[in-house]
Amino acid sequence: xTTPSEPDDIFWMRRALALAESVLYTTAPNPRVxxxxxxxxxxxxxxxxxxxxxxxxxxxxxxxxxxRQEAVQGATMYxxxxxxxxxxxxxxxxxxxxxxxxxxxxxxxxxxxxxVNGQGLARLRAAGIEVTTGVCAEEALAINAGFISxxxxxxxxxxxxxxxxxxxxxxxxxxxxxxxxxxxxxxxxHRWRARSCVVLTGMGTVLKDDPQLNVRGVDTPRQPRKAxxxxxxxxxxxxxxxxxxxVILFTAREDAAKAVRLADKNARVVVLxxxxxxxxDLPGMMDWFAKEQFNEVHVEAGAGLSGALVASGxxxxxxxxxxxxxxxxxxxxVRLPMLxxxxxxxxxxxxxxxxxxxxLRLRARVAGTWQQLMQRVALPAxx
Amino acid sequence: xTTPSEPDDIFWMRRALALAESVLYTTAPNPRVxxxxxxxxxxxxxxxxxxxxxxxxxxxxxxxxxxRQEAVQGATMYxxxxxxxxxxxxxxxxxxxxxxxxxxxxxxxxxxxxxVNGQGLARLRAAGIEVTTGVCAEEALAINAGFISxxxxxxxxxxxxxxxxxxxxxxxxxxxxxxxxxxxxxxxxHRWRARSCVVLTGMGTVLKDDPQLNVRGVDTPRQPRKAxxxxxxxxxxxxxxxxxxxVILFTAREDAAKAVRLADKNARVVVLxxxxxxxxDLPGMMDWFAKEQFNEVHVEAGAGLSGALVASGxxxxxxxxxxxxxxxxxxxxVRLPMLxxxxxxxxxxxxxxxxxxxxLRLRARVAGTWQQLMQRVALPAxx
Numbered sequence: 147x148t149t150p151s152e153p154d155d156i157f158w159m160r161r162a163l164a165l166a167e168s169v170l171y172t173t174a175p176n177p178r179v180x181x182x183x184x185x186x187x188x189x190x191x192x193x194x195x196x197x198x199x200x201x202x203x204x205x206x207x208x209x210x211x212x213x214r215q216e217a218v219q220g221a222t223m224y225x226x227x228x229x230x231x232x233x234x235x236x237x238x239x240x241x242x243x244x245x246x247x248x249x250x251x252x253x254x255x256x257x258x259x260x261x262v263n264g265q266g267l268a269r270l271r272a273a274g275i276e277v278t279t280g281v282c283a284e285e286a287l288a289i290n291a292g293f294i295s296x297x298x299x300x301x302x303x304x305x306x307x308x309x310x311x312x313x314x315x316x317x318x319x320x321x322x323x324x325x326x327x328x329x330x331x332x333x334x335x336h337r338w339r340a341r342s343c344v345v346l347t348g349m350g351t352v353l354k355d356d357p358q359l360n361v362r363g364v365d366t367p368r369q370p371r372k373a374x375x376x377x378x379x380x381x382x383x384x385x386x387x388x389x390x391x392x393v394i395l396f397t398a399r400e401d402a403a404k405a406v407r408l409a410d411k412n413a414r415v416v417v418l419x420x421x422x423x424x425x426x427d428l429p430g431m432m433d434w435f436a437k438e439q440f441n442e443v444h445v446e447a448g449a450g451l452s453g454a455l456v457a458s459g460x461x462x463x464x465x466x467x468x469x470x471x472x473x474x475x476x477x478x479x480v481r482l483p484m485l486x487x488x489x490x491x492x493x494x495x496x497x498x499x500x501x502x503x504x505x506l507r508l509r510a511r512v513a514g515t516w517q518q519l520m521q522r523v524a525l526p527a528x529x
Numbered sequence: 530x531t532t533p534s535e536p537d538d539i540f541w542m543r544r545a546l547a548l549a550e551s552v553l554y555t556t557a558p559n560p561r562v563x564x565x566x567x568x569x570x571x572x573x574x575x576x577x578x579x580x581x582x583x584x585x586x587x588x589x590x591x592x593x594x595x596x597r598q599e600a601v602q603g604a605t606m607y608x609x610x611x612x613x614x615x616x617x618x619x620x621x622x623x624x625x626x627x628x629x630x631x632x633x634x635x636x637x638x639x640x641x642x643x644x645v646n647g648q649g650l651a652r653l654r655a656a657g658i659e660v661t662t663g664v665c666a667e668e669a670l671a672i673n674a675g676f677i678s679x680x681x682x683x684x685x686x687x688x689x690x691x692x693x694x695x696x697x698x699x700x701x702x703x704x705x706x707x708x709x710x711x712x713x714x715x716x717x718x719h720r721w722r723a724r725s726c727v728v729l730t731g732m733g734t735v736l737k738d739d740p741q742l743n744v745r746g747v748d749t750p751r752q753p754r755k756a757x758x759x760x761x762x763x764x765x766x767x768x769x770x771x772x773x774x775x776v777i778l779f780t781a782r783e784d785a786a787k788a789v790r791l792a793d794k795n796a797r798v799v800v801l802x803x804x805x806x807x808x809x810d811l812p813g814m815m816d817w818f819a820k821e822q823f824n825e826v827h828v829e830a831g832a833g834l835s836g837a838l839v840a841s842g843x844x845x846x847x848x849x850x851x852x853x854x855x856x857x858x859x860x861x862x863v864r865l866p867m868l869x870x871x872x873x874x875x876x877x878x879x880x881x882x883x884x885x886x887x888x889l890r891l892r893a894r895v896a897g898t899w900q901q902l903m904q905r906v907a908l909p910a911x912x
Contacts, residue, residue, distance in 0.1 A: 314695070314696040470878055474861070478858075482857020482858060485857070501879065501882075510695065
C-alpha cells in the first residue's frame, strides 16, 4: 500500500472497477467485483460477479478468455477485491486463478471476510505469482463499503438520503414536500435505492406520504427489501408498501395477531425495543441487518427518524439533494438534541459534489469510520 | 454573438480576463477591464484598468507595448469590455486605440453606459478596424456584473453571503455561530468583501457580534465602505465598526443630534423610511447605492435582514458556505414569509461549487436577472 501505483496498473484497475460498477444492483449479499486479464496492453478476458450462486468475477474473466481462445498463462489479472479462498455457494476463486497460472495478480483491496482475510493472496504468492496490492483502493472500497463494513465491523454501511432547499428545509409548514428537488434528482435517488439492500423509512413518512418504497425509473432486475421503523406497531395494514415484496417491520411492541395478518402480506415483524418506551433499538436494528447479510442500508425518512439515526451514530454517509430555492419558515431536515457548543456537532467530510438537473447532490461521510474500513482492507506488501 | 468564437480568440480573451481579475479590488466605481495586444501569437503589450483617475486597460496595454518598443499597427487587441468613447476622468480609450491602428479589436461584452453603448465599436468600425464581439461574454459579465447592473438597470449587483450547517442552520439556539465554517471559508468570504463596494449588515448582527465589517486577511489597498440597516436608528455609538472609515447608516427615523455626533465618526445617515413603521425602504436603499456609484453590495446579515432583502427582491446572488455538519434544532438562515405552495418559492440557479477547506462554497443567482444583463451587453455582429 505504500509504493505509488504504476499508471498502467491504475488504467486496468479502473476498467476492472467499471466492471464492478456494472453489477452494482445485482450481487448482494456478495461484493461487486470486476476482473480484467491483460497481456501486453491487450485484454484477454474480463468479467464481473454474477448474481448469488453464479460465478465470481475471476471465473467469469477466465471463462471469457477461454471463449476468446486466449491463454492466460503468464498474463496479469486485475481484480478489485482479493480472490476468495473458501467454499461458499461456489468453489474458491483462488483455485481457478492458480490453475490458469497468471504471472501477476493486481488487487485493489483485501477481503476482510474472516474466511479470506489475506489467505487468498498468500496462496497466490506461495505458488510464485507476483502480487501487487492497494491499486485504486479508495475507489474499490467505495464500491463495496457495505460488504466491507459488514465483514469488518459487523454493521451495514448506512447512507441517509435527504432532499432540501438551500436553507435546509425539506417541507413547507403545511407538509408540502414532494417536489422540492427536480425529476433528475428523484431518478438519481432511485439509483441509490437500487444499489442498496434495503430501503428504510419511519412511520411518519408512511402516514404522510404512503410511499411504495421500491425502485422506479431505474432499470434493475432486483428490488431492495423494504423496512419501516414502527415503534408502536401502528402501520396501516393497507399501506401501499405492502405490494407482495418482503417488508421488514421493526417495532418495540408485540402484537401477534397483527403480525400474523401482515405475514400474509409478506411482512416480517422484528421486535427490538429500545431504552425509551415505544422506541426501536436503532443500533440493534443495524446489528440485525448485518447478521441478516444486508450490506447497504438506504435511509429515506422524515426529520424524526433521520435525527434519531444520526444521534445514535447509525449513519455513515449523507446523500443530500439541494434545490436552488429558499423556503424560510418551513420544516427542518433532521431533529437533533439541542447542542450547547459547536464542538458537539456531528462532523462529516465532503466526498463528492455533482449537479443533478437544476439541483446539487452533496455526499459527506463520517471521516473516522471510513478510515477504519480503509485500514481493514489495506493489504501488506509482499513480505 | 451568434457565431462560435475561435479557439485563439478565447485563449487571448481569457488572458485579458485574468488581467481584469487582477484589479478586482481596486477599480470601483469603474469596471475592471483587461487588455492584451497580440501579433502572430506573441504578446506586444498588456494591461488592466488602474484605480479611478488612472489610465484604463487599453491605454495601459498600449503604453506597455510602447515600453517594449513594439509597434501595434496591424495587430489584434483583446479587450474585456467595449472601449469607452467619452471623456470621464480620462480621455476616451477609443481615441487611443484608433491612433495605434490595430487591424482588429476583439471585445467580450458591450458597455451599456449610455455614454458608450456601442458607440466605441461603431467608431472603430468606421475607421476600418475589424471588430469581433461576444468572446467569453459570460465570464466578462461575471467580472463586472455590478458595473453592468448599475449602468443598465440602475441597481447594484447584490450578493448575500451566508454560512450554515448542511441542514441550513447558521447559529445554535444559544446564539453561538462564529465558527460553523472553517478558516479557509472565512478568508474566502473576506475576498468577496474585498471586491465589493460596500459591506452591508443589519442591527441584529451589530448588537450580537459587534462586527468590524472590514476586510481582514486579504491583501487589498482599498477597503469597501460599510453600511448598516438600522430602521430605528439605535446603533450604539461605540460600535466597533466606527473605526474612522466611512459608515452609511440607513434608518427610518430622524435623530439630528445623533446624526451630528456620528458624523464625527465618519458616519453618514440616510433616512429612507419604508412602508412599515421603523423599517427601511430596502429597494430604495439599492436605488440609492446605484446613484452613489456603488457597483457591488456584499450582504452579510442575520436571518431577519437577509430574509427581508430576499423577500423584497433585492438579492441577485447567494454565496453560501456549507459546513459538513448537522446541527438540528438551531437558528435558520433566512426569515421569510410562510409559503403555501412551492411554486411561490424564490428560485435560483446554481452557477459554481467549490471546496474551500473542509467546507463547500455554493453560488446561485436569480436566473432571469442574469439573462437580462446578458442581453444588455450583447453586441450586434458587424452590420
